[in-house]
Amino acid sequence: MTAASHPDWLESLRRAARAKADAAGLPSRRDEAWKYTDVAGLGVASFALAEKPQGGPPEAVPLGDAIRLVLVNGSLVASPDTPLPAGVVVDRLDSGFSADLVQAHLGRTIPPDAKSLATLNSALFADGVVLRIGAGVTVARPIEVLSLGQAGEEPLAFHPRCLVVVEEGGSATLIERHQGSGTYFSNSVLEIALASGAALRHYKLQDEAAQAVHVATLGVSLAAGAHYDGVLVQTGARLARHEVHAALDGLEASFALDGAYLGAGQQHLDTTTFVTHVGPGGASRQVFKGVLDDQARGVFQGTVLVQRGAQKTDAHQLSKALLLSPQAEMDGKPELEIYADDVKCGHGCTIGDIDETALFYLRARGIDEATARHLLIEAFLAEVLERIEAEPVRQAFAAVVGERLQGAHATRRIDDHRQG
Amino acid sequence: MLEIRNLHASVDGREILKGIDLTVPAGEVHAVMGPNGSGKSTLSYVLAGRDGYQVTAGSVTYKGQDLLAMKTEERARQGVFLAFQYPVEIPGVTGVNFLKTAVNAVRRSRGESELDAMQFLKLARKKAKELGVSEEMLRRAVNTGFSGGEKKRYEALQMALLEPSFMILDETDSGLDIDALKVVAEAVDAFRNPQRAMLVITHYQRILDYIVPDKVHVLAGGRIVQTGGKDLALELERTGYAQFVGQAA
Numbered sequence: 001m002t003a004a005s006h007p008d009w010l011e012s013l014r015r016a017a018r019a020k021a022d023a024a025g026l027p028s029r030r031d032e033a034w035k036y037t038d039v040a041g042l043g044v045a046s047f048a049l050a051e052k053p054q055g056g057p058p059e060a061v062p063l064g065d066a067i068r069l070v071l072v073n074g075s076l077v078a079s080p081d082t083p084l085p086a087g088v089v090v091d092r093l094d095s096g097f098s099a100d101l102v103q104a105h106l107g108r109t110i111p112p113d114a115k116s117l118a119t120l121n122s123a124l125f126a127d128g129v130v131l132r133i134g135a136g137v138t139v140a141r142p143i144e145v146l147s148l149g150q151a152g153e154e155p156l157a158f159h160p161r162c163l164v165v166v167e168e169g170g171s172a173t174l175i176e177r178h179q180g181s182g183t184y185f186s187n188s189v190l191e192i193a194l195a196s197g198a199a200l201r202h203y204k205l206q207d208e209a210a211q212a213v214h215v216a217t218l219g220v221s222l223a224a225g226a227h228y229d230g231v232l233v234q235t236g237a238r239l240a241r242h243e244v245h246a247a248l249d250g251l252e253a254s255f256a257l258d259g260a261y262l263g264a265g266q267q268h269l270d271t272t273t274f275v276t277h278v279g280p281g282g283a284s285r286q287v288f289k290g291v292l293d294d295q296a297r298g299v300f301q302g303t304v305l306v307q308r309g310a311q312k313t314d315a316h317q318l319s320k321a322l323l324l325s326p327q328a329e330m331d332g333k334p335e336l337e338i339y340a341d342d343v344k345c346g347h348g349c350t351i352g353d354i355d356e357t358a359l360f361y362l363r364a365r366g367i368d369e370a371t372a373r374h375l376l377i378e379a380f381l382a383e384v385l386e387r388i389e390a391e392p393v394r395q396a397f398a399a400v401v402g403e404r405l406q407g408a409h410a411t412r413r414i415d416d417h418r419q420g
Numbered sequence: 421m422l423e424i425r426n427l428h429a430s431v432d433g434r435e436i437l438k439g440i441d442l443t444v445p446a447g448e449v450h451a452v453m454g455p456n457g458s459g460k461s462t463l464s465y466v467l468a469g470r471d472g473y474q475v476t477a478g479s480v481t482y483k484g485q486d487l488l489a490m491k492t493e494e495r496a497r498q499g500v501f502l503a504f505q506y507p508v509e510i511p512g513v514t515g516v517n518f519l520k521t522a523v524n525a526v527r528r529s530r531g532e533s534e535l536d537a538m539q540f541l542k543l544a545r546k547k548a549k550e551l552g553v554s555e556e557m558l559r560r561a562v563n564t565g566f567s568g569g570e571k572k573r574y575e576a577l578q579m580a581l582l583e584p585s586f587m588i589l590d591e592t593d594s595g596l597d598i599d600a601l602k603v604v605a606e607a608v609d610a611f612r613n614p615q616r617a618m619l620v621i622t623h624y625q626r627i628l629d630y631i632v633p634d635k636v637h638v639l640a641g642g643r644i645v646q647t648g649g650k651d652l653a654l655e656l657e658r659t660g661y662a663q664f665v666g667q668a669a
Contacts, residue, residue, distance in 0.1 A: 356471065361508040361562075364468050365522035365578060366496035366529070375521065379512025379561075 006094045009103055017122035020114040027115045036299040036331045037241055037270045039117070044185040044213055047157035049124060050074060058148060063175055064392030066144035069129060073150055073184070074158030076127040080143075087137030087170070093128030093163065102130055105165055109191040109219025110245050117243075118217040121189040125161035133170040135195070142173035142203075142390055147188065149180025149212055160188040166198035166226075175393055176204040178236070183211040191219045194226035196250060201229045203393050207400050208236035210265075217243045224250030224279065231388050233397045234261035234269050235404045241270035241299075248275070248282035248310070259288040260384040262404050263296030263328075270299035275317075277310035277340075284314075289384050290321040291377050292328035299331045304345065306338040313340060317347040322354060322380060324373075374405050421446045421617045422467075422487075422586055427478035429466045435476070436462040438642035444586075447614040451628055451653060452621045454639035455661035460621045461505060463639070464590040467619075468502040469495050482586065496522075497529035501584035503608075505591040507571040510562040515574075518562045519544055523581050547580045551607055569600030576607045587611070587618045593627040605630030625657040640664035 006014065026040040027033070050073035057078035062068040069090065070078035080090055091098045093106070110118045133139055147160050166172060178186060186208065194200060208214045214237040220228050234240055246255045261269045269292075275284045290298040300319040321330040332349040354376050362372035381401060388394035422444045429437040436459045444450045454460050465473045467480065469492035480487040487495060510518070523543075524534040535543065548558055551573050563571050572592055579587060589608065593601055609631045612618065620631055628636075628650065636652040637644045638661075645664050646652070 355508075355510075357508050358510045360468075360470050360492065361504065361510065362518070362522075363492040364470075364496055364502050364504075365518075365582065366493050366525040367521055368493050368525065369491075371521065371525070372493075375513050375518070376510070379510065382512040 024114040047155040050156040050158040087134035089132040121159040125159040128161035135167040139172040144175040149184040151182030151184040155183040157185040169197040171199040196223040199227040206234040214240040220246040222253035230257040232259040244273040252281040264293040272301040293324040313343040448634040449618040451633040499585035568595035
């Protein structure tokens with residue numbers, strides 16, 4: 001730990017967070033926002049805080065021509081090769097160079113809820129990374145943050161922290177991947193501040209180790225005319241929660257976040273979003289599609305709040321889940337809170353099985369049932385994956401989804417064989 | 421090629437087919453005509469193996485094998501093809517991906533080598549052109565947003581690619597204008613040969629102008645109540661089905 005080396009302002013922020021987190025404890029199912037997801041019950045409070053890893057960065061192939069940073073157990077082990085494109089700054093949060101920028105933005109996009117895991121992250125994060133895209137700069141190459149969890153026999157906890165600031169009229173693509181091995185608790189916080197006219201495409205893949213617990217808090221603030229366009233794919237972890245706080249502060253900001261998730265075995269995958277329209281003329285869209293097999297459980301809690309001043313808001317939210325087994329479960333809780341009178345808002349929640357007529361049609365053409373199901377599930381998720389504009393990213397994410405589906409079918413074929 | 425003996429079938433516990441006997445030898449086309457609710461679609465679904473269509477008695481032998489013991493996909497691989505009355509829209513599955521997966525599944529089961537992407541595209545384009553299926557339709561999701569005529573042409577394209585031995589046409593004429601009917605029916609008729617057989621299920625006679633049947637069977641109340649030559653279809657067109665409705669019950 002390098003806590004002693006943090007500058008004073010950061011140290012005091014961390015100490016305040018620590019005091020709050022210690023007093024509040026972890027959220028439990030008695031807390032409304034956590035009523036479907038029991039993170040404390042998994043014993044993560046007793047996981048040891050990860051030390052700074054020894055040795056060089058692990059070998060891992062970057063996606064396409066991405067500019068890449070690697071975090072191992074929350075510590076920065078590989079910075080991008082220099083020189084970076086003009087107008088791009090990558091720095092540690094505690095570095096003196098970016099102190100003004102970090103002080104202006106850190107912790108500002110997420111509500112200061114003492115019990116939130118974001119508070120725990122503020123208290124305990126190791127290095128932390130800040131990315132700055134300068135005003136008017138368009139970065140062609142995507143920037144990738146790869147977070148690897150590496151745990152041995154002892155369960156570990158770590159708290160990746162990242163701040164992305166896109167200044168006026170800047171534009172970039174951020175890729176975030178989470179992978180690892182062993183039993184660990186990754187409690188990440190990503191804050192994104194978009195100045196007026198700024199645009200960020202954000203593609204996240206949560207493919208953590210099978211025994212991992214992944215909690216991520218994403219905060220996005222959007223000034224006038226800013227655009228956030230995100231795609232979230234979740235396939236990994238024993239329990240995962242992706243919590244989003246987006247504030248469309250400025251005039252005509254737009255926020256789009258689509259998600260695809262695949263759960264099997266005992267996996268528990270939670271998506272919780274809070275989208276607040278503050279400024280007028282904003283647009284938000286959320287489409288989440290889940291496929292749940294075995295005893296997997298999905299949770300979608302989506303709150304859209306349209307404040308009094310947010311006239312002409314256009315907000316849509318949709319959650320669709322396919323349940324492939326009678327033991328799979330989906331809990332959905334969409335909420336609209338509207339205080340403006342001239343808005344277009346809609347939400348929907350559907351839970352269903354694979355379309356039997358489509359399955360019959362495919363089988364009637366000689367396609368075996370497992371392949372037919374695979375095709376239909378891929379088709380169901382395709383709408384989300386197709387929103388990833390960057391070709392190598394889309395292919396890489398789709399490949400992980402494809403492997404998961406293949407794996408599930410392989411298991412089922414073996415089961416069929418045993419029963420047969 | 422196909423022998424149906426005393427076939428009884430139920431849907432949701434309600435008996436729809438009440439003892440059908442029908443033999444279609446190789447090289448022949450048989451029409452099954454009947455009023456609405458007589459069991460025509462149930463017969464086609466039972467032969468194709470749709471879940472929920474419970475066979476309670478009887479047998480179906482196809483090329484000497486027990487057809488009813490085969491899974492849906494196995495029947496298709498053995499050469500049984502159902503042209504759907506209502507082809508299913510499958511958003512998100514592209515036509516090329518669907519057709520290639522189906523063609524290769526059937527080829528594998530016949531011990532033939534699979535076609536790679538280029539070989540398949542070449543074949544699909546050639547057959548598509550013959551049937552007036554556009555390149556654009558091939559790229560789109562299966563049946564999604566197709567007109568009635570396009571859907572039936574797309575069924576004919578699947579037939580041309582899978583090269584089945586026994587075809588069941590379930591009301592292929594429904595939803596088609598006369599020009600589309602001509603294209604589809606002529607394509608199907610061109611598919612006739614001494615090794616193939618066909619069951620044309622229809623309410624109306626007009627499709628039989630293009631696909632002239634060797635025999636016509638009248639299905640009413642879940643039974644074959646009359647069998648005749650192609651002239652029987654013309655007679656039915658004049659007299660209607662009323663004479664059979666009372667008879668079957």
